[in-house]
Amino acid sequence: MTLPIVARNYREQSPLVFCLTNTVVTNFTANVLLASGAAPAMTDLPGEARPFAAAASAVLVNLGTPTTEQLRAMEEAVESASAAGTPWVLDPVAVGALPVRTEFARRIVARRPTLIRGNASEIMALAGWESSGRGVDSLDSVQEAIAAGRELAVKYGSVVAISGEADAIIDAQRTVLVHTNGIGLTRITGGGCALGAVCAGMLAVHEDPFEAAVAAHGYYGLAAEKALAASSGPGSFAVAFLDSLAAVEPAALETLNCEEKTYA
Amino acid sequence: MTLPIVARNYREQSPLVFCLTNTVVTNFTANVLLASGAAPAMTDLPGEARPFAAAASAVLVNLGTPTTEQLRAMEEAVESASAAGTPWVLDPVAVGALPVRTEFARRIVARRPTLIRGNASEIMALAGWESSGRGVDSLDSVQEAIAAGRELAVKYGSVVAISGEADAIIDAQRTVLVHTNGIGLTRITGGGCALGAVCAGMLAVHEDPFEAAVAAHGYYGLAAEKALAASSGPGSFAVAFLDSLAAVEPAALETLNCEEKTYA
Amino acid sequence: MTLPIVARNYREQSPLVFCLTNTVVTNFTANVLLASGAAPAMTDLPGEARPFAAAASAVLVNLGTPTTEQLRAMEEAVESASAAGTPWVLDPVAVGALPVRTEFARRIVARRPTLIRGNASEIMALAGWESSGRGVDSLDSVQEAIAAGRELAVKYGSVVAISGEADAIIDAQRTVLVHTNGIGLTRITGGGCALGAVCAGMLAVHEDPFEAAVAAHGYYGLAAEKALAASSGPGSFAVAFLDSLAAVEPAALETLNCEEKTYA
Numbered sequence: 001m002t003l004p005i006v007a008r009n010y011r012e013q014s015p016l017v018f019c020l021t022n023t024v025v026t027n028f029t030a031n032v033l034l035a036s037g038a039a040p041a042m043t044d045l046p047g048e049a050r051p052f053a054a055a056a057s058a059v060l061v062n063l064g065t066p067t068t069e070q071l072r073a074m075e076e077a078v079e080s081a082s083a084a085g086t087p088w089v090l091d092p093v094a095v096g097a098l099p100v101r102t103e104f105a106r107r108i109v110a111r112r113p114t115l116i117r118g119n120a121s122e123i124m125a126l127a128g129w130e131s132s133g134r135g136v137d138s139l140d141s142v143q144e145a146i147a148a149g150r151e152l153a154v155k156y157g158s159v160v161a162i163s164g165e166a167d168a169i170i171d172a173q174r175t176v177l178v179h180t181n182g183i184g185l186t187r188i189t190g191g192g193c194a195l196g197a198v199c200a201g202m203l204a205v206h207e208d209p210f211e212a213a214v215a216a217h218g219y220y221g222l223a224a225e226k227a228l229a230a231s232s233g234p235g236s237f238a239v240a241f242l243d244s245l246a247a248v249e250p251a252a253l254e255t256l257n258c259e260e261k262t263y264a
Numbered sequence: 265m266t267l268p269i270v271a272r273n274y275r276e277q278s279p280l281v282f283c284l285t286n287t288v289v290t291n292f293t294a295n296v297l298l299a300s301g302a303a304p305a306m307t308d309l310p311g312e313a314r315p316f317a318a319a320a321s322a323v324l325v326n327l328g329t330p331t332t333e334q335l336r337a338m339e340e341a342v343e344s345a346s347a348a349g350t351p352w353v354l355d356p357v358a359v360g361a362l363p364v365r366t367e368f369a370r371r372i373v374a375r376r377p378t379l380i381r382g383n384a385s386e387i388m389a390l391a392g393w394e395s396s397g398r399g400v401d402s403l404d405s406v407q408e409a410i411a412a413g414r415e416l417a418v419k420y421g422s423v424v425a426i427s428g429e430a431d432a433i434i435d436a437q438r439t440v441l442v443h444t445n446g447i448g449l450t451r452i453t454g455g456g457c458a459l460g461a462v463c464a465g466m467l468a469v470h471e472d473p474f475e476a477a478v479a480a481h482g483y484y485g486l487a488a489e490k491a492l493a494a495s496s497g498p499g500s501f502a503v504a505f506l507d508s509l510a511a512v513e514p515a516a517l518e519t520l521n522c523e524e525k526t527y528a
Numbered sequence: 529m530t531l532p533i534v535a536r537n538y539r540e541q542s543p544l545v546f547c548l549t550n551t552v553v554t555n556f557t558a559n560v561l562l563a564s565g566a567a568p569a570m571t572d573l574p575g576e577a578r579p580f581a582a583a584a585s586a587v588l589v590n591l592g593t594p595t596t597e598q599l600r601a602m603e604e605a606v607e608s609a610s611a612a613g614t615p616w617v618l619d620p621v622a623v624g625a626l627p628v629r630t631e632f633a634r635r636i637v638a639r640r641p642t643l644i645r646g647n648a649s650e651i652m653a654l655a656g657w658e659s660s661g662r663g664v665d666s667l668d669s670v671q672e673a674i675a676a677g678r679e680l681a682v683k684y685g686s687v688v689a690i691s692g693e694a695d696a697i698i699d700a701q702r703t704v705l706v707h708t709n710g711i712g713l714t715r716i717t718g719g720g721c722a723l724g725a726v727c728a729g730m731l732a733v734h735e736d737p738f739e740a741a742v743a744a745h746g747y748y749g750l751a752a753e754k755a756l757a758a759s760s761g762p763g764s765f766a767v768a769f770l771d772s773l774a775a776v777e778p779a780a781l782e783t784l785n786c787e788e789k790t791y792a
Contacts, residue, residue, distance in 0.1 A: 027555055027717060
């Protein structure tokens with residue numbers, strides 16, 4: 001893989017990432033995109049989502065706090081991104097635990113997201129498996145969810161990324177575990193949600209979405225490790241994380257701890 | 265009282281706090297809950313609020329920036345929490361100053377919140393007294409509002425908490441003033457709103473809501489004192505406050521400066 | 529000009545700034561207002577926006593992430609502010625790039641905002657010129673936009689402020705360039721949006737809106753310079769910026785680098 005190249009392209013091209021995301025993490029997501037070198041933009045308005053999804057470099061659809069109007073904008077954005085060939089990411093936040101978004105996610109996933117990113121419970125629920133999420137927390141392990149992820153990957157032609165102690169990136173042929181110490185990200189809100197936005201940006205600058213997803217997770221995780229060392233609690237971690245996203249060199253991805261898994 | 269036990273239970277049980285709150289403070293509120301040891305979750309969607317309020321450990325209804333749709337979700341959440349016996353907190357932000365929420369709050373309070381938390385002007389306005397709030401700022405003193413708080417406590421069987429220089433916790437029989445230096449919290453947005461979320465979490469882990477409210481205010485205030493000492497302005501205060509929420513030991517509540525008041 | 533006096537009045541009078549703004553920057557905007565000495569308040573609800581715009585010291589209408597309901601509230605707020613003589617600021621975020629807000633902005637600007645604040649592309653698009661914004665980013669220069677700004681100033685009797693490497697403040701007679709190093713503000717989200725809120729607050733405490741706008745931009749830029757020196761990345765910059773807003777003395781505006789421009 002050529003992970004440093006993906007990260008370098010991201011920094012140089014500064015992809016415009018159109019985020020339809022939840023109200024808890026809008027600010028953090030925009031700052032994560034800016035710190036890492038991309039350009040964030042948000043609108044949740046039907047009539048604007050359609051043209052903007054065609055013009056943007058990539059689209060993120062995050063189901064954290066949908067409104068009736070935002071769901072309509074998301075439908076527009078996904079239709080438009082699909083038609084334009086714009087890569088898009090589906091983050092099925094709390095799918096399985098909450099009914100309206102679960103129904104919506106199961107419908108919209110048929111539009112074949114370039115990438116699906118979630119925690120183990122969300123990925124299992126999206127695949128129609130039994131899961132045990134509690135709100136936004138996963139009570140299932142990444143290992144348990146990998147087979148569900150593969151099902152989604154095969155069915156929709158998507159790359160599937162499962163966040164957890166190690167992050168699993170899956171497509172129809174491959175599974176890679178990305179090992180970084182992301183414990184700091186579990187102590188602040190939006191760690192996973194903003195990662196979805198960075199993934200979207202990486203998809204925009206690299207042809208192979210599987211490699212783009214690995215690069216995004218690796219880059220993000222390395223920044224989290226660096227920030228953990230520089231902080232003394234969740235407040236200072238979030239600040240240091242933004243500083244680290246701006247400071248991590250693409251070349252650092254050369255030594256990323258990636259583990260290729262083979263399954264029968 | 266057994267304040268350290270309440271705080272210890274909160275940390276150990278990590279209550280899932282379902283927040284229907286305002287767009288200004290969603291991120292800060294979620295980070296405050298995470299830093300203090302609880303689990304935040306948000307949805308403002310009718311159809312999701314009803315089942316989630318029954319499944320969550322506690323519910324926060326904060327009227328800071330309502331939308332028509334969010335108000336419907338709040339009604340659902342409150343009905344559902346009441347039916348399920350889930351404790352819930354009403355934060356009547358800017359009630360008295362703004363008409364739609366004032367009407368809504370006066371109606372929803374009849375559902376008997378476990379706790380009502382606000383500043384002096386909001387509590388007075390909710391009780392139907394003359395008040396002089398200016399937007400979200402109180403121009404009335406905690407002392408002036410205690411009798412209004414007692415009226416609400418008697419009428420609705422609620423605990424009432426009034427934030428100010430000292431915080432007053434009131435029920436039909438008792439009034440306690442919690443003395444901490446919370447001046448830093450007045451210089452950032454969301455100090456009171458996020459406290460309502462912590463209160464909700466404490467209610468979920470302790471049977472006596474009065475003690476739970478005192479513990480929440482004490483714990484929060486001690487973290488604010490610690491943060492003030494470690495910061496040099498409102499930006500660094502907010503960061504240090506999150507670090508402090510994670511660092512304060514439950515045992516620190518043993519020496520909390522609580523003053524019991526007796527009124528004729 | 530008497531810039532230090534404007535800043536001193538702002539601190540002493542603590543104007544109540546009613547912000548109808550986007551979900552990405554609500555928290556940061558409120559914290560910027562508090563740190564600089566003003567009082568923020570938000571509601572996006574029709575039925576509340578009308579009375580509140582008449583009661584507030586100033587109103588900010590920022591088109592970053594409109595909803596159908598918020599647009600109705602904005603109309604109310606602008607009507608009410610105009611009728612009451614309350615100063616109001618229009619921030620035409622991404623106008624030109626996104627259709628619904630573009631149509632809305634061109635209609636609402638006829639209500640004669642006290643101040644229009646945006647980047648070069650937004651000001652050019654609002655004036656009906658060809659522009660080349662990309663989402664919220666300007667691809668045009670401040671110099672190119674000054675003539676468009678003057679057109680708006682003449683047509684609507686507004687002061688127009690264009691943010692860029694140097695900020696241009698324009699009315700029918702005057703143009704001033706405010707030179708500060710605001711590079712840090714371009715690396716975080718909401719730098720321009722929150723400036724619009726500070727402008728609104730300055731308008732509320734000073735009779736000449738042109739001077740008020742210059743003072744707001746100068747004060748904001750000086751705080752950004754101070755923060756840049758004290759930070760090591762975009763995360764720590766945002767924190768230091770809030771600390772600096774609270775620390776900058778009004779007297780520092782005496783030595784602000786302002787350049788008066790004369791045009792044929």
